[in-house]
Amino acid sequence: MLKAHGITKTFGEGPSRTVALRDVDLSVDYGEMLYIVGPSGSGKTTLLSIISGILRPDAGQVVVKDRDIWTLDSDALAGFRLQTIGFVFQDYHLFPRLTTTENVAIPLILRRESWEQSLAQARRTLRIVGLETKEGLPPYKLSGGEKQRVAIARAIVSEPDLLVLDEPTASLDGETGRMIVSFVKENILNAHRAIVIVTHDSRIYEYATRVVRMEDGHIIPGGG
Numbered sequence: 001m002l003k004a005h006g007i008t009k010t011f012g013e014g015p016s017r018t019v020a021l022r023d024v025d026l027s028v029d030y031g032e033m034l035y036i037v038g039p040s041g042s043g044k045t046t047l048l049s050i051i052s053g054i055l056r057p058d059a060g061q062v063v064v065k066d067r068d069i070w071t072l073d074s075d076a077l078a079g080f081r082l083q084t085i086g087f088v089f090q091d092y093h094l095f096p097r098l099t100t101t102e103n104v105a106i107p108l109i110l111r112r113e114s115w116e117q118s119l120a121q122a123r124r125t126l127r128i129v130g131l132e133t134k135e136g137l138p139p140y141k142l143s144g145g146e147k148q149r150v151a152i153a154r155a156i157v158s159e160p161d162l163l164v165l166d167e168p169t170a171s172l173d174g175e176t177g178r179m180i181v182s183f184v185k186e187n188i189l190n191a192h193r194a195i196v197i198v199t200h201d202s203r204i205y206e207y208a209t210r211v212v213r214m215e216d217g218h219i220i221p222g223g224g
């Protein structure tokens with residue numbers, strides 16, 4: 001499903017110059033739940049952003065479902081992302097002034113589906129993540145685990161083939177974290193999809209189908 005090759009990314013200049021990724025290769029197959037682990041600052045979020053079409057690499061190629069994504073123009077890339085990729089950010093990125101349902105409906109509204117249809121689909125997706133009683137609430141009235149589930153609902157509402165989660169359990173207790181990850185594995189993963197998760201959380205390792213380790217901008221061969 002996904003092949004990244006020779007990915008390099010540098011931030012800043014002079015003394016603050018940081019090489020975040022050095023010539024990284026990564027493949028993800030259909031049906032995989034791949035974990036990327038490694039110390040803070042090793043380049044995990046940078047790599048997720050690049051394979052998801054959010055951050056442009058300095059060099060290298062990312063092919064998702066036969067599409068060489070960084071050769072697309074920005075409109076084509078935005079459209080492809082809306083159709084194909086769901087991203088859950090490390091810190092949720094929910095819109096504080098929107099309700100739970102409206103937050104989940106955003107990708108559909110961006111796809112120019114009608115407001116009513118988008119909200120109806122958002123409500124169905126909230127039911128899948130067990131939040132049907134929280135539909136009308138703003139994010140600040142939700143617990144950490146509930147916000148995490150809203151972010152997941154927003155990432156899956158458009159039925160993406162590739163679901164990418166950055167530290168989905170970081171702010172959750174062990175029980176809630178395991179619940180969310182096992183939920184995603186059971187309900188989202190299938191033979192036509194793949195999931196990539198960045199995590200520090202050893203309590204959820206049991207759900208991975210494969211683990212790779214990053215260190216200092218590299219993927220460590222055979223690490224995991």
Ligand SMILES: Nc1ncnc2c1ncn2[C@@H]1O[C@H](COP(=O)(O)OP(=O)(O)OP(=O)(O)O)[C@@H](O)[C@H]1O
Pocket residue numbers: 011012018019020038039040041042043044045046047
């Ligand atoms: N926008 C940016 N500007 C400058 N430096 C950046 C930027 N984004 C990331 N970096 C640097 O690139 C390196 C890799 O960062 P990244 O966020 O990918 O690490 P990470 O593995 O996700 O860490 P964590 O586990 O703490 O989330 C770090 O040294 C970071 O400071």
Ligand SMILES: [Mg+2]
Pocket residue numbers: 044045046090166
């Ligand atoms: Mg990170």
